[in-house]
Amino acid sequence: MSSHGDPIPMTSRACGPLRGTAEVPGDKSISHRSLILGAMCIGETTIKGLLEGQDVLDTAKAMQAFGADVTDHGDGNWSVRGVGVGGFAEPQNVIDCGNSGTGVRLIMGAMATQPITATFTGDASLNGRPMARVTDPLAEFGCQAVGREGGRLPMTLVGARAPVPVRYTVPVPSAQVKSAVLLAGLNAPGQTVVIEQEATRDHTERMLAGFGARIDTRETDEGYEITLTGQPELQPQHIDVPRDPSSAAFPVCAALITPGSDVLVPGIGLNPTRAGLFTTLREMGADLTYENERTEGGEPVADLRARFSPDMHGIEVPPARAASMIDEYPVLSVVAAYASGQTVMRGVKELRVKESDRIDAMAQGLRANGIEVEEGPDWWIVTGLGHGNVPGGAVCASQLDHRIAMSFLILGMAANAPVRVDDGGPIATSFPIFEPLMARLGADVSRDTA
Incomplete structure (x- = not known):
């Protein structure tokens, strides 16, 4: 069942060339953070190009529940009149974060050092995901958490009444955990220090600096130290x-595997902590170029042009790159199916605890469509068949995961037989215009009727 209603089975069929301009939605990571930090200011923050997917809308509702005035002015223009650092009100009702792991973890961090109590829940997928990775460091500030067995939602957090600053080393690369700790540190006295051994997406640090916080990052023997x-x-x-690189991945990868395609995806954020997929695709031989490179809002931006690339080859993706493309491995595995040879992906155990176990979900679906996949706890290998040789023809389980659903629909655009997903409903959480956007480019994706 979809996270927001009845299942929506969808089918993708081989299509002619994909051509045109794909204007993907705003960046989800930056949209979440804009709302949360706007709520922690005194005065009005204005936001242009907010992603209006369900995940972000749930964060907007949460900020309203904590006392901020959040207003939708139409066409992606929003404003947030904040309550200041430490000014959150205690919400009257349970905070429902839907499908969003980013939303719930960042919001938990923002409230953890404020003297209020809040209860969080989500859909079936989110309620199955572990929260201890965030609540453990938040406990060091003095925050208490009580949830279901295994540290799962629904969960109640009692914010610290006398928070103390912490020094925390992130055990596994995770921008969500890092960001939760930094947001908690905003209302703690003194200096909060986060150490990560591998750099993860740095939108929180950039945005905190933009909002006037004093924040410093330096490289030490321990790793990257953020104070x-x-x-x-x-x-x-x-x-x-800026437009979301994780959403851009889908029209880009579709163009690379669909004969005759030439697609322009304008205004994509190319923050180096997010652009690992595009680097990887180019190493595989993809005809993918950056045009009109520029800086907008402190973030590097460019227009991406992707053309059909029939001669791509498998590579070993450096494990150190995983943090910069963790959400893009599912669709990368689709491209790998159309490349020649093996694509090896290691250091990706984070994929096991996303909206679904993404390694397992993609491995099952790819095998059903005639692709050989090997997998382990933190690695997987896709053996590509080359252009024109992917059988397709299977029904794939989306497992309430938007990226799994979209990845299998991309697979079907060049397969020899249609590829079906059991539920495309979760796509609305991050890419609500996926279907009409791909249709305008020439894709053949349809909702199945009974």
Whole structure:
């Protein structure tokens, strides 16, 4: 069942060339953070290009529940009148974060050092995901958490009444955990320090600096050390949200595997902590170029042009690159199916605890469609068949995961037989315009009727 209603079975069929401009939605990571930090200012933050997928809308509702005035002005333009650092009100009802692991973990961090109590829940997928990786470091600030067995939602957090700053080493690369700790550190006195051995996406650090927080990152023998000085007075901002590289991945990868395609995806954020997929695709021989490179809102941006690339080859993706493309491995595995030879992906155990076990979900679906996949706890290998040789023809389980659903629909665009997903409903959580956008490019994706 879809996270927001009855299942929506969908089928993707081989199509002619994909051509045109794919204007994907705003970046989901930056959209979440814009709303949360806007709520922690005194004054009005304005946001242009906010992603209006369900995940982000759930975060907007949560900020309203904590006392911020959040207004939708139409066409992706929003404003947030904040309550200041430490100014959250206690919500009257349970905070429902839907399908969003990013939303719930960042919001938990933001409230953890405030003297309020809040209960969090989500859909079946989110309620099955572990939260201890966030609640453990938040406990060091003095926050208490009580949830279901295994540290799962629904969960109640009792914020610290007298928070203390912490020094925390992130055990597994995770921008969500890092960001939760930094957001908690905003209302703690003194300096909160986060150490990560591998750099993860740095939108939180960039945005904190933009809002006026004192934050410093330096490389040490321990790794990347991020120091935040607590209890700042954040200043409201105007934020232009760049377009989401994780959403751009789908039309880009579809163009690479579909004969005759030439697709332009404008205004994509190319933050180096997010652009690992595009680097990997180029190493595989993809005809993928950056045009009109520029800087917008402190983030590097470019227009991506992707053309059909029949001669791609498998590579070993460096494990150190995993953090910069963790959400893109499912669709990368689809491209790998159309490349020649093996594509090896290691250091990716984070995929086991996303909206679904993404390694297992993709391995099952790819095998059903005639692709050989080997897998282990933190690695998987896809043996590609080359252009024109992917059988297709299977029904794949999306497992309430938007990226799994979209990845299998991309697979069907060049397969020899249609590829079906049992439920495309979760796509709305991150890419609500996926279907009409791909249709305008020339894709043949349809909702199945009974």
